[in-house]
Amino acid sequence: MSTAPQLVKSFNKKIATNNKFELIHVSLDRSSQAALAWAKQEKFPWVHVLPDKSADSGLLKYYKSFVPHYVLIDSGGKILAEGSPAIFDMLDEL
Amino acid sequence: MKRVFSLGNFICLLIGLAVIYHFHINKKRNVDVQAEINAELAELNADWVLLKAQQGEIEYAIQECNKVNKKRERLKAEIAEMQQGLLEHKAAIELLTEQRKTLFFEYRKQIREEAKGMRFAEIITPQGKTYVNVEIIEVRRDDISFRHGVAGSVSARGIAMHEFPSKWIRRFMYTEEELEWARSWTSADGVRTIYGKFKSYDEDTGVVTILEGDRKRSLNIDNLSKANRGWLENKVREGKAKEAAIFALLDKQVIGSKIKKGVLSKLDGDHFYDFTMSIVPDYYVVYYSSSW
Numbered sequence: 001m002s003t004a005p006q007l008v009k010s011f012n013k014k015i016a017t018n019n020k021f022e023l024i025h026v027s028l029d030r031s032s033q034a035a036l037a038w039a040k041q042e043k044f045p046w047v048h049v050l051p052d053k054s055a056d057s058g059l060l061k062y063y064k065s066f067v068p069h070y071v072l073i074d075s076g077g078k079i080l081a082e083g084s085p086a087i088f089d090m091l092d093e094l
Numbered sequence: 095m096k097r098v099f100s101l102g103n104f105i106c107l108l109i110g111l112a113v114i115y116h117f118h119i120n121k122k123r124n125v126d127v128q129a130e131i132n133a134e135l136a137e138l139n140a141d142w143v144l145l146k147a148q149q150g151e152i153e154y155a156i157q158e159c160n161k162v163n164k165k166r167e168r169l170k171a172e173i174a175e176m177q178q179g180l181l182e183h184k185a186a187i188e189l190l191t192e193q194r195k196t197l198f199f200e201y202r203k204q205i206r207e208e209a210k211g212m213r214f215a216e217i218i219t220p221q222g223k224t225y226v227n228v229e230i231i232e233v234r235r236d237d238i239s240f241r242h243g244v245a246g247s248v249s250a251r252g253i254a255m256h257e258f259p260s261k262w263i264r265r266f267m268y269t270e271e272e273l274e275w276a277r278s279w280t281s282a283d284g285v286r287t288i289y290g291k292f293k294s295y296d297e298d299t300g301v302v303t304i305l306e307g308d309r310k311r312s313l314n315i316d317n318l319s320k321a322n323r324g325w326l327e328n329k330v331r332e333g334k335a336k337e338a339a340i341f342a343l344l345d346k347q348v349i350g351s352k353i354k355k356g357v358l359s360k361l362d363g364d365h366f367y368d369f370t371m372s373i374v375p376d377y378y379v380v381y382y383s384s385s386w
Contacts, residue, residue, distance in 0.1 A: 007381065015379065022375040024353065028384040032366070038385035039361045046381075047358040047369050058352035059380055069382040075375070077348030087379055092181060094377055 004042045007084070011046055014091050021091060026059050027051055028067060202267040206233040209266060219257040233266050236275075256289045279304060280319040295326055302326060336372075343374040350374065 015021045023046040027035040032050045039048065049057040062071045062079065072081040072090060081090045214228040225242040231250060232239050239252035255268065255276035263273065279302075280287045290304035290311060300315040315323055344350030350371065359366035 004383075019373045020376045021379065022371075022373070022377075023379045023381060024358070025381045025383065028382055029386070034385050036361075036366055039366070040364060044361055047360050048366065049353070049357060050359050050366065053357045053359075056352065057357050058349070062380060063382050067383045071380045071382075073349060073378045073380060075347035075349055075377070080377070091377075091379075093177060 004044070008042070008045060010084075010088050014088060016045065018091075020094065022047070024049060024057075024059065026054055026057065026063070028054075028063075198267075206266055209233045217259045217262070219253065219259060221257060223257070235272075238262065238266070254289065275305075277304075279313060279322055282317055282319055284319060292329070295330065297330060337370065340372060340374055344371055347374075349378050 011023055015023045025044065025046055026049045029035040029038070029051055032052060035048065035050055038044075049059060054060055062073060063069060064082075068084075070082065070084045070087050071079055072087040073079055081087045209230045210232060212230045214230075216224060216226050217228050218224050225240070227242055227244055227248075229241045230238065231241060237252045237254050238258065239250060241248055241250045243249055255273065256278055258268065258276075275291045276289050277292055278287050278289055288304075288306065288311070290306040293303040293305050293310070295302045295315070302313045302315055302318070304311050304313065315326060318326070341354055344354040354371045356368065358369040358371070360369040
């Protein structure tokens with residue numbers, strides 16, 4: 001089952017309305033077309049790093065070989081939390 | 095004469111002297127050893143006093159540490175309480191903001207309902223059209239209908255948001271955001287005007303995108319009036335200044351410096367467009383996933 005609808009809810013509640021936070025989806029699809037098809041289907045409201053740009057984003061070094069994977073990083077690149085529940089709990093405290 | 099100093103006596107004397115000497119020497123030696131022991135004892139005593147003092151200091155330090163730890167625990171509890179309080183305040187502010195918004199809309203609804211039958215001797219639209227003896231029929235979200243004219247030639251009509259006189263905008267509480275939908279876009283020759291909300295301007299292609307309700311329209315800047323072009327140029331200047339300030343802050347970040355421009359995309363209907371960062375977040379939630 002897709003985790004995206006729940007994530008969209010959490011995003012709208014805690015991230016979209018707060019300029020302190022940004023959610024970036026790093027697409028691990030093989031092509032931008034596949035990423036686009038999925039984004040259209042789920043109506044993703046956040047920003048994406050498409051497959052051809054992932055190397056430039058500097059975000060692959062935080063990835064841990066499984067999906068979905070969530071990481072909360074501060075602006076200095078320090079990992080603060082991993083996993084969706086831990087991250088969204090922590091956002092309340094930041 | 096009897097010999098007093100026989101050999102035996104002599105030996106006894108020698109032994110006696112030796113014993114006396116031995117005792118004397120030993121006594122002297124004992125005195126020296128005693129003195130040494132006393133000195134060592136004095137030293138040990140001094141060390142003992144020092145150690146006692148150090149023990150006292152350590153005990154005092156432990157007591158202080160305990161006090162600090164207790165204080166730390168208290169502060170930790172206080173911080174947790176304050177954090178909880180902050181969360182509650184945040185929730186209360188959000189609730190108040192919502193309530194304020196609701197009250198604004200309720201009040202506005204009431205004001206607009208009470209506007210029915212309101213009379214104005216004269217109104218002048220931004221386009222210069224004058225209506226006299228105006229009586230409001232209805233104030234709606236996007237337009238206002240009214241009767242006007244003198245006895246015998248009374249007629250009714252409605253005007254859209256772009257025609258609202260400024261006093262009506264204030265009185266009937268139209269917001270800046272709503273008024274953005276009434277922005278006018280006039281052709282360079284001044285013949286045609288359409289109304290819509292500014293969405294974007296691509297400086298490279300010169301294409302301006304506006305929204306007329308749900309409908310998107312693309313206009314070429316060269317075909318627009320001088321006023322519109324001036325407004326757009328100003329918008330571009332402001333946008334660039336804002337972007338430069340934001341980029342300067344993002345460049346100080348490990349994450350922001352890499353993603354600020356040319357890396358991110360965002361969905362717009364059925365396609366992705368290049369997304370440029372317009373805020374400086376403190377924290378990034380990175381979501382790795384795929385459609386498969």
